[in-house]
Amino acid sequence: MKFYKDLSPSLRTIMTPGPVEVDPRVLRAMSYPILGQFDPEFTDLMNETMEMLREVFQTNNQWAYPIDGTSRSGIEAVLVSIIEPGDKVLVPIYGRFGHLLVEISERCGAEVVMLEREWGTVFTPQEIIDAIRREKPIIVAMVHGETSTGCIQPFDGIGAACREVDALLVVDAVATIGGVPVKTDAWQLDAVIGGTQKCLSVPSGMSPVTYNERIEAKVLRRKTIERGLREKGASLSGVKPVASNYFDLGMLQDYWSPKRLNHHTEATSMLYALREGLRLVLQEGLEVRFKRHKSHEAALVAGLKAMGLTLYGNPDCKLPVVTCILIPDGLDGESVRSMLLNTFGIEIASSFGPLKGQIWRIGTMGFSCNQKNVLHVLGALEAVLLWHRADVNVGKALQAALHQYAHAEEEQPC
Structure with missing residues (x-):
């Protein structure tokens, strides 16, 4: 029988764009006893986490909760839940992670329109606003902070331009949340995805998201149509349900709502970590x-x-x-x-x-x-x-x- 030595990772000074070092108080929180996911003590922690996420995202949105999985899980959950086949999605690309938004959108059957800038630069807001007015997309998906190039995209007027054509604005703020301002409501962002392993200094394993009633309306419309057809025994031909069960925002928000409808087993220790990380952000x-x-x-x-x-x-x-x-x-x-x-x-x-x-x-x-x-x-x-x-x-x-x-x-x- 082979014997394995005790786990003893080396101490590092981690100065990468993620993951980063984790506050010892967050690591300590992960060692606390496990609670059942419907234990009132645990659901109180869920509610507190949502409250703190609203503060960090600078939003009054009802929905602000973590997706269990790395940052990409949050991006995928939002896009998979709102993109329907044939939807036009505008993606301004100025680094690697813009291409990720394109790939996920194409997998959802979107008609993707790409704007590209040389790496190391960003778009002027007016360039994006002009493209929104020209293309009239259903969804605009953008990266806020592009870690592959070390650039940050300004958002002046982009949210308002999306409202003009009734487009939904989805923003990858994985690298920026908790480190630089992400003004969800003031910038008129419809959905924002964050990451734990960067400026929040929590281990990778959750992706906080927030979205408003405009996103929720599209999520619930798909859910209502699908449910109604199933109840009538009618064909689902022509109706494309959300491709993922795990990443379905309609099901996830039922889990995070007071209804607590069972969807998955919550990652208890990761939620402890996220709650403590958010507490430390707001304490600072x-x-x-x-x-x-x-x-x-x-x-x-x-x-x-x-x-x-x-x-x-x-x-x-x-x-x-x-x-x-x-x-x-x-x-x-x-x-x-x-x-x-x-x-x-x-x-x-x-x-x-x-x-x-x-x-x-x-x-x-x-x-x-x-x-x-x-x-x-x-x-x-x-x-x-x-x-x-x-x-x-x-x-x-x-x-x-x-x-x-x-x-x-x-x-x-x-």
């Missing part, structure tokens, strides 16, 4: 949290530039929680990442598609976003680059970051 305060992420981004950027490295992408649309760096010519980027991990216990990310081997990506998200980590990664990166005989400005990075921190402290109000 959204505006304070957003400012913290900007502060550590500024120190990291100052250090990288002082080192002599070049940032990737248009700085006017930089995502505050992800910083992309061009790999210097002639340098083996994977060798640098490997040495950072194996020698210093620091993980940074590479990228995908046309940027594979071209950039490194450093995340400053949630619990990982702190001064110790920023200074650690700058010092270690300088040492590793010197080891690889790269041309860097020795001793400049940490001093620039420290100066940035000192300057930020001076600006703090008394």
Whole structure:
């Protein structure tokens, strides 16, 4: 019989765009005793989680709850539940995850219209507004923060343009929720999908979503037609039910409503984790949290530039929680990442598609976003680059970051 050693994962400084380090208080919450999913004590926790999600999503929507699964589960649940075959879906693409929205939409039978921008840039809101008025889609699906390129898409006027043509606006805010403002109601977003493993600093395994009555109306219309035909024994020909049972928002909202209709067995420990992670976000305060992420981004950027490295992408649309760096010519980027991990216990990310081997990506998200980590990664990166005989400005990075921190402290109000 083979014996396996005790599980003992290495301690890492995780500075990727996700997953990130998890607050010990969240890990502690996951160790609490299991409750049954219909135990009143547990359903109270479900209700509290929904209340906190509304605050974090900055919405008054009735529906704000987690989908059990990684962030992609939330994206799929929303799109599968609202897209009917033949629906026109407009997808502005400026990185890898726009293509994911296209793939899921096409699997649902949508007629997909793509807008594409060069990676490292974003659309002006007017470009998207013009496309909405021209195409008159049923659904517009967009990424808020694109971690593959380190860019963030502005939403000024896009929600209003969708209302003009009665289109539903679905937004992937997986990388931004809890780290930068996501103003669901103010921006007139109809559905927003978040992730746990990034700025919320909760392990991957749930995807918080929120959606309004416009989304719910389409979900319930499909459900009502299907149910009525089944009750009459009529043919379902021409009626396309939601393709997924597990990701059917109509069934999921019955589970999260006071009716508590059984749909699945809730991931109890993950809900504990999410509730505690949300509690910590709100305890810190959204505006304070957003400012913290900007502060550590500024120190990291100052250090990288002082080192002599070049940032990737248009700085006017930089995502505050992800910083992309061009790999210097002639340098083996994977060798640098490997040495950072194996020698210093620091993980940074590479990228995908046309940027594979071209950039490194450093995340400053949630619990990982702190001064110790920023200074650690700058010092270690300088040492590793010197080891690889790269041309860097020795001793400049940490001093620039420290100066940035000192300057930020001076600006703090008394």
